[in-house]
């Protein structure tokens with residue numbers, strides 16, 4: 183049975199479909215010995231070169247909503263090295279919109295006057311307005327900060343659309359409903375149905391979109407999110423909230439009688455390490471290993487942690503029941519460079 187998903191307006195920004203590639207050397211070495219599946223990678227790091235990664239899929243729907251509602255400014259938030267803010271800054275520039283990013287300052291005082299690096303550098307290059315807030319103020323006042331800036335733009339005769347962390351809500355979730363529809367189609371072309379889909383979870387929208395998309399399509403691929411912050415309970419709840427928000431916003435697009443099942447929302451929270459955006463030697467080494475074995479570059483904040491965790495779980499037999507697993511490479515490579523010091527022990531002579 184083919185199901186037709188009806189989508190809201192969408193601004194085409196990403197180069198789609200992104201490639202689906204087998205990782206045969208990794209499969210031979212890290213999966214076959216444990217009776218694990220063939221590992222594939224969905225190259226969503228290639229959605230665009232500088233706007234790269236998973237956030238661009240969400241932004242296709244977010245930008246379209248900005249246009250529909252007459253907004254000329256996108257306000258969003260995240261860490262100083264936020265991939266989402268960088269992608270928003272560039273997407274706004276491409277679409278002739280203004281971007282304003284509210285960032286949680288993370289550099290120590292001694293480094294705040296250093297030239298910006300990684301994603302932060304790109305935010306400035308893209309002409310985004312950058313407001314940096316100390317951790318405490320960011321955590322305690324974020325909703326007010328959004329309100330104050332929205333008010334500011336209204337007074338200037340502009341209109342801003344506020345986008346939550348990671349673009350994850352009932353609007354952004356469309357990105358990975360469409361993303362997983364594309365992925366299932368890629369797999370079909372390669373002659374298989376994936377039993378497992380794996381991604382990194384940071385704000386939950388990618389996992390929410392993929393899980394919801396599979397259910398809308400009647401596919402029973404199991405989506406597993408590897409948390410890079412917060413715990414399992416948080417993400418299960420966050421995924422369900424994004425789906426509820428989707429129901430609320432799009433009553434006319436939800437298929438009649440469709441009921442989201444929360445049981446398949448699976449989150450692994452054992453590989454976060456010391457905290458968000460803080461990696462360990464194992465993660466840095468896993469990134470170097472994958473670059474050496476497959477020419478594939480992961481990042482230390484999201485994909486490196488998720489991929490490392492997935493390999494550990496394959497070894498423990500978590501995926502032993504299956505033939506094909508797809509790891510969704512959500513991007514983030516600009517995050518490698520600001521963490522250059524961490525890679526000191528990651529390769530030999």
Ligand SMILES: *Cc1c(COP(=O)(O)O)cnc(C)c1O
Nearest residue numbers: 265348384385386388484512514
């Ligand atoms: C934001 C991000 C994620 C997490 O996606 P969410 O939808 O926020 O859970 C994963 N990988 C990269 C590289 C990201 O930038």
